[in-house]
Structures are given as structure tokens and as C-alpha cells.
Amino acid sequence: MAKKFFALIVVLTMVLGITGCGSQSTGNQQGDTKKTEESTEKPKNEKLVIGFAQIGQESGWRDAETFSILQEAEKLGVDLKFSDAQQKQENQIKAIRTFIQQGVDVIGVAPVVETGWETVFKEAKDAGIPIILVDRRAAVPEDLYASFIGSDFILEGNNAADEMAKLLNNKGNIVELQGTVGASAATDRMKGFKDQLAAKYPDMKIIASQTGDFTRAKGKEVMEAFLKAYPGQINGVYGHNDDMVLGAIEAIKDAGLKPGVDIKTVSVDGVKGLFEAMAAGEANVTVECNPLLGPQFFKACQDLKDGKTTEKWIKSEESVYRAETAKDDLPNRKY
Numbered sequence: 001m002a003k004k005f006f007a008l009i010v011v012l013t014m015v016l017g018i019t020g021c022g023s024q025s026t027g028n029q030q031g032d033t034k035k036t037e038e039s040t041e042k043p044k045n046e047k048l049v050i051g052f053a054q055i056g057q058e059s060g061w062r063d064a065e066t067f068s069i070l071q072e073a074e075k076l077g078v079d080l081k082f083s084d085a086q087q088k089q090e091n092q093i094k095a096i097r098t099f100i101q102q103g104v105d106v107i108g109v110a111p112v113v114e115t116g117w118e119t120v121f122k123e124a125k126d127a128g129i130p131i132i133l134v135d136r137r138a139a140v141p142e143d144l145y146a147s148f149i150g151s152d153f154i155l156e157g158n159n160a161a162d163e164m165a166k167l168l169n170n171k172g173n174i175v176e177l178q179g180t181v182g183a184s185a186a187t188d189r190m191k192g193f194k195d196q197l198a199a200k201y202p203d204m205k206i207i208a209s210q211t212g213d214f215t216r217a218k219g220k221e222v223m224e225a226f227l228k229a230y231p232g233q234i235n236g237v238y239g240h241n242d243d244m245v246l247g248a249i250e251a252i253k254d255a256g257l258k259p260g261v262d263i264k265t266v267s268v269d270g271v272k273g274l275f276e277a278m279a280a281g282e283a284n285v286t287v288e289c290n291p292l293l294g295p296q297f298f299k300a301c302q303d304l305k306d307g308k309t310t311e312k313w314i315k316s317e318e319s320v321y322r323a324e325t326a327k328d329d330l331p332n333r334k335y
């Protein structure tokens with residue numbers, strides 16, 4: 001599956017002329033320049049010209065989102081300038097500044113962390129370029145972005161806690177694998193889970209909580225440390241994403257325990273790998289978070305270009321999936 005995905009990325013990269021880092025246009029720059037010389041007014045792009053400042057490639061979820069954006073851009077014939085920030089906010093800010101200089105119609109950004117965006121968003125606003133927040137939020141005044149497209153992370157955290165309570169019969173010790181520190185998806189998934197325990201499950205305790213940066217490798221590393229620090233005491237692991245729990249499953253097995261049985265798992269995303277783990281009896285629940293945001297993103301871009309207003313929060317519709325139905329669910333999963 002991973003191979004197939006990367007083969008498709010390679011094909012799209014060739015078709016769209018996109019590089020892994022930095023930003024490149026997919027359109028005909030010469031043609032655009034000519035038009036500028038001929039007309040006195042600021043030229044209106046006929047084609048939708050979009051800049052997208054992606055975070056990186058930290059998880060299967062992120063790869064699926066990137067693929068959805070690239071695929072939809074190709075389908076619609078969008079001139080997409082795509083940048084991969086390799087997890088660094090400074091790279092995302094640089095990319096946004098480049099997009100402003102290039103005069104794109106709309107800028108999409110998946111903010112790696114929540115704070116530190118105000119200055120660059122203001123620059124985009126002054127240049128008349130709307131910002132769409134994709135999949136993570138930024139802590140900025142509402143007039144600095146047009147829409148947020150994505151999930152309710154607090155609700156995901158609440159749902160994860162309810163699922164963990166069912167698995168543990170309302171009682172037990174939980175360790176938490178946090179996402180990237182300062183990312184809205186991590187902050188709110190942590191809060192949603194914690195608040196639900198406080199409100200409904202007084203006998204369930206988070207005994208340790210540490211960041212695994214949304215990656216499988218770090219999820220494994222942190223789980224190894226938890227297993228050493230709390231031998232025989234961990235009843236459940238809550239991961240802010242599936243990749244980290246897939247890493248934790250390896251650590252649990254290495255410690256001679258049965259993941260999904262001795263230590264229950266609940267995580268967020270709904271990637272295929274986690275369904276496979278559930279089907280194999282090694283994971284218990286995933287709270288879905290939809291990464292296939294390409295179609296909604298470009299629809300909002302087009303609306304903004306056409307002078308229409310878009311909803312402030314374009315919410316994703318999501319479900320909860322459990323091990324019991326994983327085998328039947330697997331063939332229908334799209335990411």
C-alpha cells in the first residue's frame with residue numbers, strides 16, 4: 001500500500017512538477033508574465049492559482065491528505081504551488097511569503113503549531129490573499145483567515161475517553177502518547193480526553209503523558225520508556241494518532257505483552273494500518289479523522305476567488321471504528 005502510494009506521489013510529482021521542499025509553480029509562468037505586460041490592471045488569474053504550505057510527512061494520515069490535495073488539483077487543473085515544510089514552522093512561514101510574492105489567489109496552510117502566525121497572516125491579508133487553515137487551527141483573530149477546514153479535536157478526545165472507558169470497564173491506568181507539542185490537534189485531543197475522564201470516569205487515571213510527535217518511531221520509543229517505568233501497571237494506551245499507537249504496539253510486543261488484550265489501545269485517525277492491527281487483534285479502537293480534504297479545500301478556494309464567503313468552520317464528518325468490525329471495514333477504507 002505504502003509503495004503504491006509513493007508511486008502515485010511520484011507520478012503526480014512528475015505531472016505537476018512539484019518538489020519535496022521549497023515551492024514551485026505548476027502553471028505557465030511565461031504566459032502569465034506576458035499578460036502582465038499587456039494590461040495595466042492587476043491581471044486576474046484565469047486558472048485557480050493556489051499555494052499550499054504543508055507540514056511534512058510525519059504520519060500516514062498526512063500522506064493521505066497530501067495525496068488528496070495533489071490529486072484534486074490535478075483533476076481540476078489547478079495551478080498548485082506546493083511546499084513541504086519538513087515539520088518546521090519557519091519553513092511554512094517562508095513558503096507563505098513566497099506565495100504572497102507570487103500573487104496566488106488563496107493560500108492553504110496546515111499550521112504545524114497553533115501560535116506564531118499573526119504577522120505572516122497579516123501580510124497575506126494586506127496583499128488581499130485569503131488564508132484557509134487546513135486540518136489544524138492557528139490561534140489568530142478571526143479576520144486573519146477565511147475558513148478552517150477540519151475536525152473537532154475536543155470531540156475526538158471525548159469519544160476516545162468513552163471508548164477507553166468501555167474497554168477498561170471504567171477503571172484503570174492509562175498512558176498517553178501526545179502529538180506535536182503546541183499543535184491544535186494535540187492540545188485539544190489531550191483536553192477532550194482529560195475533561196471527559198474528569199467528568200465521567202473518576203476511576204480512570206492518566207499515569208503518564210509524553211509527546212511522540214505524531215510519528216510511529218517516537219511512539220514506539222516513548223511506549224518503551226513507559227513500559228519500563230510502569231511495569232505491570234498500564235491498562236490502556238491513548239494515542240493522539242494511529243501511527244504512534246502502531247509504534248506502541250511494537251514496543252508492547254517486544255516487552256512480551258499482548259497489545260489489544262493486556263494493554264488496550266485507542267487512537268485517532270482511522271488509517272488502514274490501524275484497521276489491519278485491529279483485524280489482527282492487536283488494537284481496539286480508532287476515532288476517525290478525515291484527511292481527504294482536497295475537494296472541500298479547492299471548492300472553498302474557488303468560492304473565495306469568486307468573491308463568495310465561506311463558512312468559518314467547514315467541519316469533517318467522522319465515526320468511531322472498533323476491532324469487532326475491522327475485517328469488514330478494511331476493504332472500504334480509502335486511506
Ligand code: GYE
Binds near residue numbers: 185268289
Ligand atoms: O491526526 C496526525 C497528523 O493535523 C489532524 O496530524 C492532523 C493530525 C493527524 O500528523 O496523524
